[in-house]
Amino acid sequence: MSNQNQRKEVENKLSQKHSGEIGNGKNKMVGKQSIEFGTPVRIRCSASVVGKKEGQGPLGHLFDKICTDDTFGTKSWEAAESALQKATVELCLEKSNTNIEEIRYLFAGDLLGQCIASSFGLAEFNRPLFGLYGACSTSALSITLGSIAIAAGVADKVMCVTSSHFASAEKEFRFPLEYGNQRPLSASWTVIGSGAFLLADTPNEKDRAIITAVTPGRIVDYGLKDSMNMGMCMAPAAADVIYHHLQDFQRQPDYYDRIITGDLGHVGKQGVIDLLKQKGIDITAQHMDCGIEIFDQVTQDTHAGGSGCGCAASVLSAYILKQLEDKTWKRVLFVPTGALLSKVSFNEGNSVPGIAHAVVVEGI
Amino acid sequence: MSNQNQRKEVENKLSQKHSGEIGNGKNKMVGKQSIEFGTPVRIRCSASVVGKKEGQGPLGHLFDKICTDDTFGTKSWEAAESALQKATVELCLEKSNTNIEEIRYLFAGDLLGQCIASSFGLAEFNRPLFGLYGACSTSALSITLGSIAIAAGVADKVMCVTSSHFASAEKEFRFPLEYGNQRPLSASWTVIGSGAFLLADTPNEKDRAIITAVTPGRIVDYGLKDSMNMGMCMAPAAADVIYHHLQDFQRQPDYYDRIITGDLGHVGKQGVIDLLKQKGIDITAQHMDCGIEIFDQVTQDTHAGGSGCGCAASVLSAYILKQLEDKTWKRVLFVPTGALLSKVSFNEGNSVPGIAHAVVVEGI
Numbered sequence: 001m002s003n004q005n006q007r008k009e010v011e012n013k014l015s016q017k018h019s020g021e022i023g024n025g026k027n028k029m030v031g032k033q034s035i036e037f038g039t040p041v042r043i044r045c046s047a048s049v050v051g052k053k054e055g056q057g058p059l060g061h062l063f064d065k066i067c068t069d070d071t072f073g074t075k076s077w078e079a080a081e082s083a084l085q086k087a088t089v090e091l092c093l094e095k096s097n098t099n100i101e102e103i104r105y106l107f108a109g110d111l112l113g114q115c116i117a118s119s120f121g122l123a124e125f126n127r128p129l130f131g132l133y134g135a136c137s138t139s140a141l142s143i144t145l146g147s148i149a150i151a152a153g154v155a156d157k158v159m160c161v162t163s164s165h166f167a168s169a170e171k172e173f174r175f176p177l178e179y180g181n182q183r184p185l186s187a188s189w190t191v192i193g194s195g196a197f198l199l200a201d202t203p204n205e206k207d208r209a210i211i212t213a214v215t216p217g218r219i220v221d222y223g224l225k226d227s228m229n230m231g232m233c234m235a236p237a238a239a240d241v242i243y244h245h246l247q248d249f250q251r252q253p254d255y256y257d258r259i260i261t262g263d264l265g266h267v268g269k270q271g272v273i274d275l276l277k278q279k280g281i282d283i284t285a286q287h288m289d290c291g292i293e294i295f296d297q298v299t300q301d302t303h304a305g306g307s308g309c310g311c312a313a314s315v316l317s318a319y320i321l322k323q324l325e326d327k328t329w330k331r332v333l334f335v336p337t338g339a340l341l342s343k344v345s346f347n348e349g350n351s352v353p354g355i356a357h358a359v360v361v362e363g364i
Numbered sequence: 365m366s367n368q369n370q371r372k373e374v375e376n377k378l379s380q381k382h383s384g385e386i387g388n389g390k391n392k393m394v395g396k397q398s399i400e401f402g403t404p405v406r407i408r409c410s411a412s413v414v415g416k417k418e419g420q421g422p423l424g425h426l427f428d429k430i431c432t433d434d435t436f437g438t439k440s441w442e443a444a445e446s447a448l449q450k451a452t453v454e455l456c457l458e459k460s461n462t463n464i465e466e467i468r469y470l471f472a473g474d475l476l477g478q479c480i481a482s483s484f485g486l487a488e489f490n491r492p493l494f495g496l497y498g499a500c501s502t503s504a505l506s507i508t509l510g511s512i513a514i515a516a517g518v519a520d521k522v523m524c525v526t527s528s529h530f531a532s533a534e535k536e537f538r539f540p541l542e543y544g545n546q547r548p549l550s551a552s553w554t555v556i557g558s559g560a561f562l563l564a565d566t567p568n569e570k571d572r573a574i575i576t577a578v579t580p581g582r583i584v585d586y587g588l589k590d591s592m593n594m595g596m597c598m599a600p601a602a603a604d605v606i607y608h609h610l611q612d613f614q615r616q617p618d619y620y621d622r623i624i625t626g627d628l629g630h631v632g633k634q635g636v637i638d639l640l641k642q643k644g645i646d647i648t649a650q651h652m653d654c655g656i657e658i659f660d661q662v663t664q665d666t667h668a669g670g671s672g673c674g675c676a677a678s679v680l681s682a683y684i685l686k687q688l689e690d691k692t693w694k695r696v697l698f699v700p701t702g703a704l705l706s707k708v709s710f711n712e713g714n715s716v717p718g719i720a721h722a723v724v725v726e727g728i
Contacts, residue, residue: 026517027516027517027518028517028518029468029517029518029519029520033468033469033491033492035518076712078708078709078712079712104393104397105397105580109497111478112706112708113477113478113536113706113707113708114475114477114497114499114704114705114706114709115497115704116704116705116706116708116709116714119583119704119709119717119719120704120709120714120717122583123583123585123717126582126583127397127582128397128579128580128581128582129580129581129582129583129719130496130498130505130508130509130580131496131497131498131505131719132494132495132496132497133473133478133479133495133496133497134494134495135478141494141495144494145494145509148512148513148516148518149512149516151516151518152391152512152513152515152516152517152518153390153391153392153393153516154391154392154393154399154512154515154516155393156393171708172477172708215492216469216492216493216494217492217493218490218491218492218493219483219486219487219490219493221487340478340479340480340483340484341478341480342476342477342478342480343477344442344476344477344480344535344536345442345478345480345483345484348440348442348443350480350484353483353484353487355483355493355495
């Protein structure tokens with residue numbers, strides 16, 4: 001090939017890459033609040049890193065990495081969470097043989113005030129960052145916005161990462177661990193964990209799954225004020241977004257192999273099932289909750305179950321995507337839920353509203 | 365027209381609306397980290413609501429609404445900020461004669477831990493919410509992500525809103541007002557203000573301006589630890605994103621009538637100019653800072669200038685868009701800056717990294 005032809009070929013490739021169109025499909029607004037991607041967004045790779053207790057749980061053998069030192073070698077719980085998030089992104093890059101420079105944008109968030117776990121965990125990567133806050137729903141929030149960026153043709157590869165840490169969350173929302181306070185059985189146990197997802201616009205044989213649609217959710221406030229029963233605070237938001245997702249797409253629950261909430265736990269699980277039954281929808285057969293799956297309630301003394309951004313994110317990466325890859329499931333509705341409270345709002349006597357976002361993840 | 369024809373016309377309109385394509389242009393990834401929208405995103409309408417002190421400043425006559433009661437009739441500073449944000453969205457809906465049901469998604473954030481000003485301020489609107497955190501850069505973050513959603517064809521109208529409140533921010537980051545602590549001259553004064561922006565996909569004669577491109581920014585940490593000099597903490601991030609924006613698009617500073625940072629103040633202003641000079645770029649003639657414009661440094665005793673999410677947002681709505689409408693300016697680069705710290709990160713001795721996002725806003 002002549003030099004001129006070679007140059008033309010490179011130029012063509014570049015202009016294709018920058019054409020801002022992925023595939024031939026057009027994105028669609030569906031119903032009242034849903035989105036269908038014209039061309040499915042690819043989950044190229046993912047990684048999960050968890051703490052010691054999560055490693056001892058029923059899904060322990062599935063996580064990519066279990067750290068037995070919950071401080072991650074740092075001097076504060078916040079720094080530990082930053083180290084955890086950083087390690088998860090690094091592992092995802094390594095697994096996918098991707099250079100950080102190839103990642104167009106980072107979409108990240110965590111539970112801490114001003115999202116400091118993400119800020120300090122991701123600064124060194126030196127990539128443009130979209131900071132997000134949706135409490136424990138942030139894994140879906142990051143994947144939703146990352147997918148929209150890919151579907152808009154404004155990014156070819158993005159990394160969506162979220163984390164939570166039991167000790168930094170207890171300090172942020174409840175009591176420092178040193179107080180040794182007791183917890184009611186309705187309380188959940190914040191997961192030490194992080195999940196990172198590399199989304200891409202073009203197919204690759206390594207792709208783990210695809211994202212075909214999303215339903216961003218609304219804040220739903222039933223006026224509950226018990227931060228030790230966040231499952232019930234969030235159940236109405238989960239029910240709301242699942243209901244509207246099914247309405248928007250005119251689907252029945254059995255369209256999905258599983259409808260998977262993030263961290264409603266044993267108490268909130270009954271809540272979301274009951275609320276949907278009142279609207280004539282029965283998800284009993286399909287419902288699964290990451291917070292229930294990650295710990296053994298009897299032997300691990302985690303009361304209502306696991307919670308936190310890192311709960312849904314690490315379970316999606318380690319367990320849910322594996323079931324889709326193994327063809328055990330064909331498609332799932334992934335619905336992480338968040339409780340919108342802060343130390344201040346709680347102490348001022350406010351309610352704990354919930355929010356949830358739904359993502360359709362399908363096997364390839 | 366026959367009934368059948370009428371129905372066909374309606375169906376055609378609906379399918380057009382849901383085609384997921386806006387205009388004929390394709391979105392483009394430009395350079396290392398920028399985005400050019402194939403079809404410009406429209407700023408259909410905007411609203412600004414500020415507090416008493418802001419109303420007494422040089423831009424006082426331009427804001428839509430000045431509240432003389434900084435509590436906004438509520439019992440806590442956090443509730444006051446929620447009320448402020450809610451009032452701004454309502455005003456934007458009213459000005460644009462838009463029903464909240466027409467707003468596909470809300471993109472919102474504030475400075476408080478777990479973004480509670482937005483959560484409690486926006487819950488009643490009952491619309492799907494993307495919660496964001498980028499400290500004082502959040503106004504650009506919300507407009508950037510809202511624009512991407514419009515450009516992706518996954519939303520036809522979105523509302524981007526951010527707020528800050530002097531008293532809730534002092535309590536969150538420094539000291540409760542009751543302490544009556546002194547402030548160094550390098551400290552900024554958090555603006556009581558909120559700006560809401562209704563972005564749309566199709567042209568309308570009422571449109572205030574258009575968004576043609578964005579450059580999402582990176583975290584930049586020069587290791588500064590002084591939360592009373594946030595201007596200098598943020599200046600490196602502003603310089604970084606302005607530099608990469610100009611590089612990505614191969615533009616010179618004079619391509620813009622103004623390059624407008626959010627809240628660097630008098631100290632940070634010199635910082636961003638000096639840092640860019642070191643890279644051979646002189647923005648002295650174009651640079652403007654919302655924090656410097658909003659207060660009179662001499663008579664209002666606001667030291668380095670105004671700051672907060674609400675500073676850049678309210679100044680964009682009241683002043684910058686007006687200059688573009690009046691054809692005084694043709695186009696500006698809007699670059700709100702954020703300081704990524706929390707009470708906890710500061711008390712643990714961490715540095716205060718900065719982040720900034722750049723948005724190209726053009727007159728019509």
